[in-house]
Amino acid sequence: MTIGTTGTADEPPLFGPGSQFATFFDDPRWALAVIRATVLEAAHPQIGAALVDNSTFVAHPWRRLRNTFLSMRRMFGSDPAVREREAARLNRLHARMSGSDSRGRAYDAMDREVRAWVVATLFESAVTMCRLSGQPLDQDTMERMYAEYRAYLAALDGDAGELPEDLHDFWRYFDRVVVDELENTEAVRIILYRLFDHLPAPALLDGAPTLWAAGRAVAGPLLGAITVASLPEPYRRRAGLPEMPGAPTLMQGAYLAAGLARFLPEGWINAESIIDALSLSPGSDDPRARTVAALRARMKRASALLRLLTPLGDADLRPDPAPSAGTGEARRSAEAFFRQVLDQTGDGHLDWPDLAAMARELSTRLDLDEPEETRLYDAFAAWWRELQAALDTDGDGRVSADEYAAAVPSLAGPALIRVAEVLFDATDRDGSGSIDADEYRALFRTAFHRDLTVTDGAYGRSAFVGDFVSFMSGRRTSTPYDPLLADA
Numbered sequence: 001m002t003i004g005t006t007g008t009a010d011e012p013p014l015f016g017p018g019s020q021f022a023t024f025f026d027d028p029r030w031a032l033a034v035i036r037a038t039v040l041e042a043a044h045p046q047i048g049a050a051l052v053d054n055s056t057f058v059a060h061p062w063r064r065l066r067n068t069f070l071s072m073r074r075m076f077g078s079d080p081a082v083r084e085r086e087a088a089r090l091n092r093l094h095a096r097m098s099g100s101d102s103r104g105r106a107y108d109a110m111d112r113e114v115r116a117w118v119v120a121t122l123f124e125s126a127v128t129m130c131r132l133s134g135q136p137l138d139q140d141t142m143e144r145m146y147a148e149y150r151a152y153l154a155a156l157d158g159d160a161g162e163l164p165e166d167l168h169d170f171w172r173y174f175d176r177v178v179v180d181e182l183e184n185t186e187a188v189r190i191i192l193y194r195l196f197d198h199l200p201a202p203a204l205l206d207g208a209p210t211l212w213a214a215g216r217a218v219a220g221p222l223l224g225a226i227t228v229a230s231l232p233e234p235y236r237r238r239a240g241l242p243e244m245p246g247a248p249t250l251m252q253g254a255y256l257a258a259g260l261a262r263f264l265p266e267g268w269i270n271a272e273s274i275i276d277a278l279s280l281s282p283g284s285d286d287p288r289a290r291t292v293a294a295l296r297a298r299m300k301r302a303s304a305l306l307r308l309l310t311p312l313g314d315a316d317l318r319p320d321p322a323p324s325a326g327t328g329e330a331r332r333s334a335e336a337f338f339r340q341v342l343d344q345t346g347d348g349h350l351d352w353p354d355l356a357a358m359a360r361e362l363s364t365r366l367d368l369d370e371p372e373e374t375r376l377y378d379a380f381a382a383w384w385r386e387l388q389a390a391l392d393t394d395g396d397g398r399v400s401a402d403e404y405a406a407a408v409p410s411l412a413g414p415a416l417i418r419v420a421e422v423l424f425d426a427t428d429r430d431g432s433g434s435i436d437a438d439e440y441r442a443l444f445r446t447a448f449h450r451d452l453t454v455t456d457g458a459y460g461r462s463a464f465v466g467d468f469v470s471f472m473s474g475r476r477t478s479t480p481y482d483p484l485l486a487d488a
Contacts, residue, residue, distance in 0.1 A: 025271060372425075
């Protein structure tokens with residue numbers, strides 16, 4: 001089997017609307033398959049260590065979901081230029097991730113074998129989701145889909161040599177890795193036993209914590225049980241993962257129920273629209289926000305009713321907060337700012353991976369080219385050195401919440417101003433010294449669903465820098481930046 005980007009006259013293309021991947025993109029079963037694949041990725045020691053050290057999936061899982069979704073859509077799209085650009089962006093991102101795990105074993109996100117395993121888990125989980133939902137793939141379809149995933153790996157690595165060319169050899173490769181290399185890593189435990197049970201609400205449901213906590217208390221453990229039951233039995237046994245009684249039946253039922261979506265009219269389920277809707281925050285001026293606002297009002301009433309019926313509950317079952325006046329100027333406590341904005345990886349400390357995650361998110365949302373992206377990362381690195389010198393009083397190489405709270409003003413130093421200036425230059429495409437309406441739309445409308453309200457329709461450097469520095473130093477919340485760096 002050879003790797004190509006287009007199919008023959010008798011075969012569908014490897015990328016684009018006619019590909020096998022495209023048929024799964026809006027399939028509800030795909031959500032279950034991606035969760036399963038993520039656990040299998042995290043079970044690889046190198047990937048698990050990289051996730052724990054660098055990923056924002058704990059603190060900002062919905063943002064991570066959105067970014068992964070958009071990246072795969074670009075990579076499997078029909079436009080080779082878009083695919084090449086996205087592959088280059090992913091390679092730059094991964095090249096910045098290396099280190100060692102808690103046992104001193106090195107990891108490198110550019111390791112070709114590791115990257116091949118990521119692709120392998122996606123393919124195998126797609127095959128498994130079809131089998132578990134009672135719609136197993138025939139051999140020809142499976143062969144075509146495997147060719148698509150090898151082409152995806154080739155777009156990243158230049159070739160797909162780390163994955164067996166023959167599908168029969170792939171299954172032997174997959175079984176060997178499962179038996180010989182996968183572990184019950186910290187990342188796996190976080191996903192199965194922390195993330196599912198403490199999943200933060202998406203922006204859509206952020207104003208109804210009671211309702212979200214009640215639903216999560218039921219759905220979280222069930223989703224964990226379904227995921228564990230779907231994992232390869234040799235890995236479950238080796239990792240010592242407990243299986244809830246009746247979990248296999250529950251898993252089968254979940255996949256079968258999700259598979260019934262094939263009987264819905266085409267277009268009724270659109271994954272991109274669903275993810276975008278979940279990302280809409282209360283202050284968004286997106287045209288869809290009016291519908292979302294009405295839905296939020298109904299959910300808040302349901303949340304209030306649930307509170308009346310729940311006299312005793314856990315800490316999450318607290319009164320729903322009333323909307324705050326003057327959201328753009330509202331102050332956020334030091335503790336909340338540290339947790340919601342600075343601690344991007346959710347490990348309770350501020351260190352370089354947190355600031356790297358901010359740079360990565362800004363670069364991704366703005367689709368920066370390599371020179372601009374490098375300038376932004378360098379500016380964030382300088383800010384981290386400044387913060388470390390000012391706030392790391394115990395010299396452990398990171399900043400605790402207490403160290404941060406004791407020296408909040410130190411956040412707004414020269415290096416942070418430089419970060420804002422680099423971001424301004426990346427947005428000021430014509431070099432005029434101000435951001436006009438079109439440039440602002442490229443920054444906030446396209447990326448964050450926000451519109452510009454300024455005099456004369458322009459946003460000067462000093463105003464832009466002042467707003468960004470005020471937000472990043474914790475002085476006030478920001479309607480534009482909260483969805484980028486604070487919303488889950």
